[in-house]
Amino acid sequence: MIPFAYKNNRLFCEETDLTAVAGQYGTPAYVYSKAGIVHNFQKIDQAFAAHPHLVCYALKANANPVILKMMAELGAGADVVSGGELALALKAGFPAQRIVYASVGKTDAEIRYAIGSNVLAINIESREELQVTARIAAEMGAVAPIAIRINPDIDIEGHPYLTTGKSANKFGIEMKEARDCYLWAAGQKSIKIAGVHCHVGSMIKKADPYVKMAETLAAFVSDLQAQGIHFEHVDIGGGLGVDYTRVLGEKETPWFMEPEDIAEKVIPVIKQTGCEILFEPGRSIIGPNGLLLSQVLFRKETKGKKFIIVDAAMNDLIRPSLYSAYHTVLPLQKSDAATEQVDVVGAICESGDFLAKDRDLPVMQRGDHLAVMTAGAYGYTLSSNYNERPRAVEVLVDGDSHRIIREREKAAF
Ligand SMILES: Cc1ncc(COP(=O)(O)O)c(C=O)c1O
Known part of the structure; x- marks a missing residue:
């Protein structure tokens, strides 16, 4: 389903x-x-119904408090990457036992906060982080639930900034070292091994x-299960x-990759371990269900x-600038106007x-949307105040009704 037409x-x-x-x-308005x-x-x-599982919504994709509350009420878990996101998730009503916390650089205060909040798992990204987590938990008289994030050296053949599971990336721990870390962790009174984590x-x-x-993780887990x-x-x-090119929907618009395709192939592999499956989607839940409205300020022609x-710019939506990402642009009013080739740009002082x-695009004039x-x-989560621009308003549509779910930031003038 795509809700725009x-x-x-x-x-x-x-x-x-x-x-x-x-x-x-x-405008601009999300x-x-x-x-x-x-x-x-x-x-x-x-898609994962055939096996015990928990879908942990990745807050980094969109952390609007109203949307988070909706997700929590639907029974989702949460994947957070900072103390700030953990606080937002708890405030939105996600039970702590449904929250996993990954980050390659947690501060001591964040580790303490996660342990004290009783999250489901702290996803550990280095040997040093594991040792520090064990020490902090011991000082707190607590037990830290952990999962080690494995770096399996798997290539997703995507944009280099979106690839996280290659050994050249900063994320996770290589298999051999991760195995040592688990063996060490198993001997620590202040650590509870909750699971294993990977995000490629x-x-x-x-x-x-x-x-x-899945195959790599299942073999890894089986080996350590054999060690007790x-x-x-x-x-x-x-x-x-x-x-990103399929933007207007009919009821049964097929997905880019159906989640069932993944579940069908992954479940039988993980099943052998006897473990619950956690999945941390963000983009696929919220990405196709949001758009950025903007208004034409000026037209301009150079040689x-x-x-x-x-009136929207890279401070509102940085993906095109950061990843050369493609976003389809559509006029709000379809017309028979002739088309022309254009760049759609914002006001920021950067080429x-x-x-x-x-x-x-159809020829658009000042004032068109x-x-x-x-x-x-x-x-919105990657938006900023660069050039002293206020962040956009966020609006939630429900059928024929709509409401502001985050006010536009006030301009300084
Ligand atoms: C650890 C982790 N989990 C989940 C996600 C969510 O990814 P996506 O929005 O592509 O589903 C990310 C994205 O960077 C991530 O780093």
């Missing part, structure tokens, strides 16, 4: 006319579909990396890719190049500030 030549989110949303709340978010979470959750990257387009990862070490869960991370200058390059599609994930 043209009706009478106007772009809608569910039953809501987005031109009206832009008029009411102004708009999310409640039905789409619920649908995608439930589809992923049901984001925007994964095929089931293969998941299968390879008990594991409760195997966490396969997130990373399910989404199709051989046309620019549409809009890298663009939302789309060399796109054939457009939507940058598939912007629900890694949009």
Whole structure:
């Protein structure tokens, strides 16, 4: 399901006319579909129904408190990467026993906070972090539940910034060292081994990396089980890719990669370990269910190049600048106007500030509105105040109703 479609030549989110949303709340504005978010979470959750599992929503994709509360109420767990995200998750109502905490650089205060909060697992990313966690837990008179993040040296064949499971990446611990770490951890009174963790990257387009990862983790766990070490869960991370070119939906729009494809192949492998499966999707739940509304400020033409200058910029959505990521741009009002090739750019003082390059769009004029599609994930969470620009308003659509779920930041003038 994709919740966006043209009706009478106007772009809608569910039953809501987005031109009206832009008029009411102004632009730039992030708009999310409640039905789409619920649908995608439930589809992923049901894909794993044949085996004990927990879908831990990755807050880094979108941490709006209203959306988090929705996810918690749906029964999701949470994957957090900082003390700040842990606090947000707890406040939103995720039970601590459904929260996993990964980060390559946790501070002592964050480790103490995670132990004190009684999270399901602290995902450990280095030998030194394991030792520090054991010491802090002992000082607290507590037991720290841990899972070691394995770096299995698996290539997802994606953007280098989105690849996290190669040995050249900073994440996780190599297999041999991880084995030593578990053997050491098993002898520590202040450590409880909860599971094993892996996340090989984001925007994964095929089931293969998941299968390879599952096989690697299952063999790793079986070996340590034979040494008398008990594991409760195997966490396969997130990373399910989404199709940034498929943006308008009919009821049964196929997914880029169906979660069922992964579950079907991964479950039989993990089943052998007797462990629960944890999955940490972010982008695939929220990405296709959000867009960024913007308004055309100016048109401009240089020698051989046309620019549409809009009121959203890289501070609102950095993915095109950071990853050369492709986001489809659509006018809110479809017309028969001739098309032209343009760059859609913002006002930031960087030539890298663009939302789309060399796109054939219908001729747009000052005051027209457009939507940058598939912007629900890694949009608002990666936004900033660069150039002293306030962050955008966030709006949640539910059928034909809509409401602000985070106010626009106040401009300083
Ligand atoms: C450890 C971990 N889990 C889950 C995710 C979520 O990935 P995605 O949004 O691609 O599903 C990430 C993303 O970076 C991550 O680092």
